[in-house]
Amino acid sequence: MADTEREQQRAELYRGIWNIANDLRGSVDGWDFKQYVLCTLFYRYISDNLTKYINDGEHAAGNTSFDYVALSDEEAAPAKQGLVEEKGFFILPSMLFENVRKAADRDPKDLNEKLEKVFSYIEGSAVGTDSEDDLAGLFDDMDVNSNKLGATVEERNKRLVSLLDGVGNMKLGDYQKSRIDAFGDAYEFLMGMYASNAGKSGGEFFTPQEVSELLTRIAIGDKKEINKIYDPACGSGSLLLKAGKLIGRENIRQGFFGQEINITTYNLCRINMFLHDIGYNKFDIAHGDTLTHPAHWDDEPFEAIVSIIWSELTQRQSGSPFKAWMAHTKIA
Template sequence: MSQRIKEAERAELHRIIWWIANDLRGSVDGWDFKSYVLGILFYRFISENLTAYLNEAERSAGNHHFDYCDLSNSEAEFGREETVKEKGFYILPQDLFANVRTKARHDANLNETLSRAFTNIEASAVGTESEDGIKGLFDDLDVNSSKLGPTVAKRNEKLVGLLEAIGDLNLGNGGFTEHTIDAFGDAYEYLMGMYASSAGKSGGEYYTRSGHGGRRGR
C-alpha cells in the first residue's frame, strides 16, 4: 500500500471518528461521551482480536470453514481455559461485538445485553493472572446512564448508533493483519488526543499498557 493511500485512509478514519465523537453524541457532554466511544471501540477490538485468534488456530488445524462467531455458547466453552491462559480473557459468541451489533436494532434490552457482555468479559479473568488488568475495564461505560437518554428506548437508540458507527469503521481488510491492528491503535490515539486526558481505567489504558491488546498484544 502506498503512503498516499495509507494517509488518505487514515484521514478518513479520523474524519469518521470526529463525527462519532461529536455529531452522534447529541446532547451528551463530550467529556462523558468519550467513555462510550472508547469503550465500544475497545469492545470491538478485543472481540475481533479473540475471534481472529481462535479462527486461525482452528483453520491451521484443518477446520478451514471454522468461524467462532457461529458457535453456540456451549460449543465455545471447550476452549475457555486454554484461551484465557493465552489471551487473558474470554468472550462467548453471544457476547461478541459482531453478534451483539447484528441484533442490536431489534433488541429492546440492548442495554442489558451489553451490560451482560461486559460483566462476562471481566468475569472470564477472575482467578487468573490477568484479573487485575481486566477488572473494571468497562466501569466508565454505563449503558444505563440517563446521560444517554431519559428512557431505556432512547438510551438504546444511542447505543445502536454507536455500535453501527464503530462497526462501520474501516480498520483494515477484515483478516486482522498488522495493518488492522495499527488502525485500531491509531483510532485510540486519535480519540485520546481529542479528549486530551486519561480515560482512567478504561479500554484506552488497557489497550496501550497491557500485553493483551493493541500493538503490544497478541
C-alpha cells in the same frame, strides 16, 4: 504510495468518529463521549482479536470452514479455560461485538442490559487467573444505563445502537497489518478532539505523539533491546507504547511496567496495552500514588524509565497550565 494509503485510511477512520459524534451530539458530553467510543472500540477489538485467533488455529488444522462467530455458546464453552490462559479473557460467540450488533439491529429494546452482561462476563472470565488484575474494571467508564445517553431506556438503547453501528462501520483494515495502528490513531484523535476543551483533564490525559516519541528516543538512545521499561506516572501509556513501537515489542524482553493515580487514565492505559496487542503477561500497570505507595518497588532494576510530569506551577494569562516534560534513562 504506502504513506498515501495510510493517510487515506486514517482520514476515513476520523470521518467515522465524527459521524458517531454527530449522531450523539447534544446528548453525550464530549469527554464522556470519548470514553464511550474508546470502550466500544476496545470491545470490537477484543472480539475481532479472539475470533481471528481461534479461526486461524482451526484453519491451520485443516478445518477451513470453521467460523467462531457462527458457533453456539454451548459448543464454545469447553474452550474457555484454555483461551483464558492464552489470551487472558474469553467471549462467548453470542457476546461477540458482531453478533451483539446484529441482534441490536433486529431488536434494540434490551441492548443496555445485554451490553452490561457482556462486559461483566468478559471481566469475569479472568477472575481467579493471572490476567484478573489486567481485565478488572476495564469497562467501568461505559455506563450503558447512564442518563447521559437519554432520559428513557428507549433513548439510551437508540444511542447505543448508533454507537455500535458507528464503530462497526469503521474500516479498520487487516488486523495484522494496520488494525492496531488504526485503533491507536482513533485513540489519539479522540484525545485531541477533547483535550483542548477539557482544561486540566486534557493536560492530564493527553500527550502529543511527537512529544512521546522525542522523549522515548532520548530515554532509549541507541539500544536495540532492553530488559523492561517503566513509567511511574504512565497516564494512558503513550511513552511505554512508543518504546515498543521504536524498538519492537519483542525487544522489550520482560515487559512494560507503570503506575497511574487517576482511575480513568489507569483503565485507558490497560485498554491501550490490549489495543496494541501486548499480552496480559507482558504488562503490569498498577493503580495508585507512586510517591506514597509505589507498586513496583521489588521489580527494579528497569533498564529504561520514561515519564512525563504535568503541573500547574505556573499559569499564563490565558489560563493555560504550565507543562513540564521530563524523560531519563536508568541503566541496570
